[in-house]
Each structure stands twice: as C-alpha cells, then as structure tokens.
Amino acid sequence: MKINFTQLILFSFLLCSSQSFSQEVSLNAVGGEYNFNENRTQCLTDEQREEVLNDIKSNISLLKSQNRLIHNEAQKRAPTTLFSWPVKMKDGAPYNDVWAISNYVDHNPEFPNQLLDYNCGAKTYDTNDGYNHMGVDIYTWPFSWKMMDNDEAEIVAAAPGQIIAIGRTQFDRSCTFNSNTWNAVYVQHADGSVALYGHMKKDSPTSKNIGDTVERGEYLGIVGSSGNSTGPHLHFEVYSEVELNGVGQDVLVDPYAGNCNNMNTDSWWQNQKPYVNTNINAVLTHSAPPVFPTCPDQETTNEKNAFAPGEKVHLAVYLRDQLAGTTIDLEVLRPNGTIYNDWDYNLVDNYSSSYWYWIITAPSLPGEWTWRATYQGQIVDHKFTVGTLSVEDSNFDNVSIYPNPFNDVVNIQSNSHIKKVSLVDILGKTVMTKTNDIESIKEINLESLSKGLYFLRLEGVNNEQKTIKLIKE
Numbered sequence: 001m002k003i004n005f006t007q008l009i010l011f012s013f014l015l016c017s018s019q020s021f022s023q024e025v026s027l028n029a030v031g032g033e034y035n036f037n038e039n040r041t042q043c044l045t046d047e048q049r050e051e052v053l054n055d056i057k058s059n060i061s062l063l064k065s066q067n068r069l070i071h072n073e074a075q076k077r078a079p080t081t082l083f084s085w086p087v088k089m090k091d092g093a094p095y096n097d098v099w100a101i102s103n104y105v106d107h108n109p110e111f112p113n114q115l116l117d118y119n120c121g122a123k124t125y126d127t128n129d130g131y132n133h134m135g136v137d138i139y140t141w142p143f144s145w146k147m148m149d150n151d152e153a154e155i156v157a158a159a160p161g162q163i164i165a166i167g168r169t170q171f172d173r174s175c176t177f178n179s180n181t182w183n184a185v186y187v188q189h190a191d192g193s194v195a196l197y198g199h200m201k202k203d204s205p206t207s208k209n210i211g212d213t214v215e216r217g218e219y220l221g222i223v224g225s226s227g228n229s230t231g232p233h234l235h236f237e238v239y240s241e242v243e244l245n246g247v248g249q250d251v252l253v254d255p256y257a258g259n260c261n262n263m264n265t266d267s268w269w270q271n272q273k274p275y276v277n278t279n280i281n282a283v284l285t286h287s288a289p290p291v292f293p294t295c296p297d298q299e300t301t302n303e304k305n306a307f308a309p310g311e312k313v314h315l316a317v318y319l320r321d322q323l324a325g326t327t328i329d330l331e332v333l334r335p336n337g338t339i340y341n342d343w344d345y346n347l348v349d350n351y352s353s354s355y356w357y358w359i360i361t362a363p364s365l366p367g368e369w370t371w372r373a374t375y376q377g378q379i380v381d382h383k384f385t386v387g388t389l390s391v392e393d394s395n396f397d398n399v400s401i402y403p404n405p406f407n408d409v410v411n412i413q414s415n416s417h418i419k420k421v422s423l424v425d426i427l428g429k430t431v432m433t434k435t436n437d438i439e440s441i442k443e444i445n446l447e448s449l450s451k452g453l454y455f456l457r458l459e460g461v462n463n464e465q466k467t468i469k470l471i472k473e
C-alpha cells in the first residue's frame, strides 16, 4: 500500500466574504490518490479455500445430524437471500463513511491480467497461477489502521442466518502474501446459500458459536488484515449452494447483477450500490498533514478541532470514487454561518480513494466555525473552534474567561456574583468544583488537568447559569 502524492496543484482565487471583507488568498491543494492493494494478493489461497469449505461442510453435517440446521432444503433456492451492506461505521466515529471498493469478482477465467468485473470494467484481479478473484474487497478509508485499532469499521451480517464456522485468533496486521490464515465468520442462510466474511481483526469476531443464529445487521467482527492481505479490508464471498456428502456442488455467485456477470443474473443486494459510488468519506481539520506510514503502522492523523487564532488549520477532505472532470466546492463558514472562504477544486482523475487538503490561518474571530465540502450534491460539515466559545447562555451577561486556550490559571471576570464553578470533561465527568458564597469566584487553577476540551459551568447567586468551552493546551 502506498500513497502517491501525484498532484500538487497550485491555484489562487479571489476570496469574497459576504460583507466588506475581500482579499486575495493563495491556497495550495495538496494530496492525491490513496492507493489500496497495490500488491494484489489472493485473499484466500486455493488450499485455504478448500480447508474453509471442508470445515463449513463438516459443521453443516454436524448441525444437521443434531437437528440444529436452519437451512430448510424444501425452501426455494437462492437468491431468496438479499443482502444489506456488510460494513458499518461504529456509532460516534468522526467520519461520514468508512469504506471504498478495491476489487470485485473476476469473471474472466483467463489469466494473468485478464480482468472483467460484473460491470465489464477491470476493478478486480487475478494471479499468475490462475486464481480469479472470487469476492468483493471492501477496504476502509480513511485511516484503515487507526480504524482497525479503534474498532471503527464493523462487519455486520448482510443477511440473517446461522454461523457455520468461525476463526478468531490469527495475526491481523498482514501486509503481503504470506499464506497466513484469516479470521472469519461464515454464515449460512435459510436458502442454503453461504457468505464468507474474511480478514477480520484478531479476537474481534462475535462471541457467538457455531450453530448460533445472527440477525441482519448484527455485529460479526472488525475489518482487519488477517490472512493474505495488504491492509484492512473485508473479503465478502458468496456461494448459492455448497456440496454436501456428494449432493449438490459449490456454486460461487457474484452478488452484483451486471452485463458481464456470467455467474448469475439476479442481484443479491436489497439495493445494489452503483459501480461508481462517489462519496465524501470524511471532512476533517488537522494540526498538520495526515501521515500514512508503511504497512502495518497506524496512521498519524493529526486530527485537531480546537485552534487558537493564528494557528495553521489543515482543512482536509477524503473522497471515495472521485470522478475526473468533476468539481468539489469548499467553504469555510464563520460562527454566524456567513461565508469566510469559498473556492472550488477541479478533480482531474478517477480514484477509488483520495484526499486533498488546504491550509489556512485560524481567524481571530472566536467561536465555532464550519469547514464544508459539497460534492456531487452531498454536503458534509465539520465543526472546529477558534478561541473562546460560549456554548449556552441564560441571563448571565458580561462574563469573560481568559486565557482560553489556557495552561494553568483561568480568570473569570463578571459583573454578578459567581458562587459556583464546575468543570466537566468531554465524557461528562465533573473533574473540579469550587464554591464561594461570600465573594464572586475570580480565578481557578487548573494546572493539574490533562490537555483537552472541557466545559466550564458557572452559577450565579440568583441561579443564573452559563457554560463555556475551555481548551487546555
């Protein structure tokens, strides 16, 4: 895996504010393609696939002999099973989406480099020794390794079914073809079809066991890089049936319907996603450019959301399936919502994943600012703060807090008597309180606090309240 800084495009534009403020600004767009899976490796070797399928079959036979198999042979054959999307962003993760696609099923049996995906494109791979890719590779973007380490990209059941095999304990930071075994969950659906969810993070697979059922959308594991893998991704492989005791056969399907799918005509998706599925995966602010190190080290993302006036702010966008000839619209909005900066950026290449960033100096106006990207009709906002910020007010005027950001002592200036102050961290835990019924509280010493964002709550003698965001640097 490697990052190409393929483009360094310099441009300048005229900045026009909504008011009387106008000046010429020069911004350099830096970034380019994020190239996943440069070394295409066989997600599962032939021997491993045989082992996996044998394992699946013996477990199915066992469950059947115990009368625990949910597969009802009387039921109509596939595709009665329709899939929902198998990758889900963990709730609360700071992104807009977490995935992109590197490879589909290869429908051209010839090799090497005889490639044909369901849509008659070449977004697939084969190998010199005759392997044609048999699944869909869904990789995580941006920050694959960070997402893996923080469990931010979950693999969920694409359809309800029964766990028929599971592997949990294998090494999960593969970068090359190493013949390692993957961690995976294998699910059989009621129509007998089977889905393989491979390359999971070590110890992440569900604690459920063989024979247990899973619901649609239920957690199965975390996107990882176990087995033959060049970085965190899900290999999703589907069989409409598997041979059992000499009956039937292993029939691979491509869940995508398309003109060049020569395995099956129907789509197996509830809502098949478009072949080119343009999306803004993230809009972020950083203290410095994100660093994508050598596999398998975690990225240094340099994410930062609170800035002092004059600090450098790196404004970044992370795209999936950027389209040549399209334009991304970029804006920085003031706390009151008016436009501070507005410019366009023309995309000149097709990339499965890419990122671009621009650098501005944090303005002097304090408050909560918005970094906004608009692309192909999609608008994604990211908030960042500059300097002091009042979060909520209630009849508590003339209060000022300084300095903010602070190092040790915070001064409180107020016309009314402040009888109580308390400090709450971002998890909602109160880390300090101070009360004084005689005199108004004028300062607090917060030297021992660790760096970060806090909320300072002030209470007056007449029960007025005010909350202010405080940043410890």
Ligand SMILES: [Zn+2]
Residues within 6 Å of the ligand: 043, 103, 133, 135, 136, 137, 234, 235, 236
């Ligand atoms: Zn794969």
